Amino acid sequence: MKASKSLKVVMVPWLAMGHLTPFLELSKSLAKNGLQVYFVTTPNNIARLPKLPPNLTSSITLVSIPLPHLDGVPDQAESSMDVPSILQPLLKMRFDLLESPISAFLEEVQPDWILYDFTSYWIPTMAAKMGVSCAYIALFNAASLSFIGPPSALLGNVRSSLDDYTVVPCWIPFESDIAYRPYEVVKFEHSVDARIATSDTVRFGNSIAGCDFVGIRTSPEFEPIWINLLEKLYGKIVLPIGFLFPDCNNDDNEDLNCDNWAFFKEWLDRHEPGSVLYVAFGSESSLTQEEVYELGFGLEHSGVPFVLILQDPPGSDKNVIDMLPEGFVGRVAGRGLVHRGWAPQVKILRHQAIRGFLSHCGWNSVIEGLGLGRVLVLLPVMNDQGLVARLLVGQGLGVEIERGEKDGALRSESVIKAVRLAMVEKEGEEVRIKCRNMTSVFGDNKLNDGYIEAFVSYLEENKKSK
Incomplete structure (x- = not known):
């Protein structure tokens, strides 16, 4: 039964395509069930979103709020894909400047629910003042969130050093190997450093502590013990919302820039079913010069046909293709397709020629790969990706590429070994x-x-009375 259209929901995602896209998928699912949805983000990000299906345009309002200026961040940078990782804290500070205009918008709309991302840690206080219900929408899996910890640990700063992230925390009561490796911790040091901006630990802690309940992008069929643990750690309802898998039969779910699909399809059609490895690292994860070189060398000598998608490093004038081994593109011609820039990932993954997916372990990409039954080759790069890799390997759902134990160095031999296996x-x-x-x-x-x-x-049964 569809909900009443009088139920109004405001969505406030973080400024990253890996967050904007699933929030939009959730918005479409809610609209299909009869809710009126207001999707709040900035002008440039609205322009990047896939086109809404015609039957949902009356139920979803895209609300464009300009991002205020902040020294140190380019004015045109409205997404985490627009800035290098070192500028992420400043982008979050700039995002916090939206608190006042978003508050004004909420006062105008008077929604029944506010569904928000972890960065919007100021939403619960705002919702309480308005007497509006709010829910934190967790776009991470339950195992990763359990490792990160309960609000008391996050706000109490119980991890006194970065080394504390390399061991299984005391609040996980069963055997687990889900923890960061030392070289992975160094890469997210800026996100827990409160000297520049409000740290992610505080953002997570307040977002969880202040919400009425948590909606999480997973299911008990995949990680039942972790969902149960997370509910105990949070002391509140943790409600699975499924995986928000994009509708593969609906072209509206692909990005607007789909003109190059014919190019990929023509190449894939020339290859045997289940023979090709798709290699891509999302919109944010950037490899170093050395990593691109070793990855390329490994793919070249694996003997496996592949499609390699690479993005230029944000904030750099480097052409990522130049970071590959000299003469690489010519030597792999026919067996390997190399593309710089955006690619229609779901369309490529669903092609019958694809067998595997070499991924950075972003949760969006994992969902798309497993949703289409592709074997995963795991190369975590940043954020929670190392935790995701440990979870998948533990469940026998991927082969992780080994890195140097101390420095995390990537070697072509490890790429060859994992890809072939x-x-x-x-x-x-x-x-x-x-x-x-x-x-x-x-x-x-x-x-x-x-x-x-x-x-x-x-949502219908638990909204606050106005």
Whole structure:
């Protein structure tokens, strides 16, 4: 049964395509169930979003609020993909300047619910003053959030050093190997450093502590013990919303820039079914010069056909193709397709020629890969990606590329070994089968729609009276 259109929901995602896109998918799911949705972000990000399906344009309002100026951040930078990682704290400071205009908008609309991202830690206080219900929408898996910890640990700053992130915390009561490796911790040091901006630990802590409940992008079919633990750690309802898997049969779910699909399709059509490895690292994860070189050398000598998608490093004038081994593009011509810039990822992944996905372990990409049954080759780069990799390896759902134990150095030999194991060697068949079987969890529309319907029912039954 559809909810009443009188139920108004405001969405406030973080300024990253990996957050904007699933928030938009959730918005579309809510609109299909009869809710009126207001999706709040900045002008440049609205321009980057996929086009809304015509049947939902009357139910979803895209609300454009200009991002105020902040010294140290380019005015045109409205997304985390626009700035290098060192500027991420300043971008979050700039995002915080939206607190006042968003408050004014909420006063005007008077929504029933505010659904917000972890960066918007000021939303719960704002919602309480207005007497409006609010929910934190967690776009991370339950295992990663359990490792990060309960609000008391986040706000109490119980991890006194970065080394504390390399061990399983005391609040996880069962055996686990989900923790960061020392070289991974160095990469997110800026996100827990409160000397520049409000740290991510404070943002997470307040977002969780102040909400009425948590909606999480996962399901009990995938990680039941972690969801149960997270509910105990948070001391409040943690409601799975499914995986928000994009509708592969609906071109409106692809980015507007889909003109190059024919180019990829023509190349893929020339290859045998289940023979090609797709390699991509999302919109934010940047590899170093050395990593691009070693990755390229490894792919070249793996003997496996591949599609390699690379992005120029944000804030740099380097051409990422120049970072590959000299003569690489010419030597792999025919067996390897190299592309710089945006690519229609879901369309490529669903092509019958694709067998595997070498990924940075971003949760969006993992969902898309497993939703289509592709075997995963794991190369975590930043943020929570190392934790995601540990979870997947523990469940037999991927092959992680080994790095140097102390410095995290990537070597071509490790790329070759992992790619061949996942893609062609007999020893990798069990992993390939497990990944194929995940389509019944990550890609099952009926299962995931059921979680959305339960989520909508909860919103209807638990909104605050005005």
